[in-house]
Amino acid sequence: MTNVNKYYLIEDESKLEIPKYIDRPEYVRNKSMGYSLQIAGWFIFMWLFMPLLTMFFWWVEGKTIYQQMVIQAAPDSQLSLMNMIIMIAIFTGALLLWATYNWIRFYNRERRSTPLAIDERQLASSFKVNKTDILNMQQAKNLTLYYDNQGNLEFIGINHQLKKRISA
Structure with missing residues (x-):
């Protein structure tokens, strides 16, 4: 076979x-x-x-x-089509009412204001450094700030970016 x-x-x-x-x-x-x-x-x-x-x-x-x-669906049940349409209409109306209230309350009213300007002395006291360090940090283009575990400024690294000139 x-x-x-x-x-x-x-x-x-x-x-x-x-x-x-x-x-x-x-x-x-x-x-x-x-x-x-x-x-x-x-x-x-x-x-x-x-x-x-x-x-x-x-x-x-x-x-x-x-x-x-x-x-x-039975017409008298909680999830009948008519009851769902009524619930959707109520929720839509509540949302439109809330949006209208907020529009009336906040339209053309700027509640935010610009922060107050502070001088170098106040800025230095908030960072807990002296005023000359703040001036050096403001003039530097590239900084590295080192903090300790408690969030206090520990060391300031001013990084100087050296640019090479490429001669053509």
Whole structure:
């Protein structure tokens, strides 16, 4: 008796008719064009088929909602369609009432003010450093401030950025 399910191994790969570019990436030269075509294809797919798919899902879910809310729901139950419409209207009205109250209360009224200007002495006392260090920090372009574990300024590093001139 012969075995019907014999597996044959193909030893000559030329009989498989595999395109040359599958295993040899040097044949793929213009990858950006391939990626651009792929993106264009996805945009065309979205533009053509997504509205149809969306309409299908709206139709299916619309039938389900109609079945649940109109046909199966009892008119006197808590989740009847009329009660839900009334609740949505009440919540929308409350939100509009709150927004109108806030608009009347805050329209053209600037409650924020600019902070008061302080001098170097006050700034130095808040950082717990002397006035000359504050002046040096204000004139530096690049600073590194080191703090201890309690949040007090421990050391000030003024970093000088050296720029090399490139001779052309």
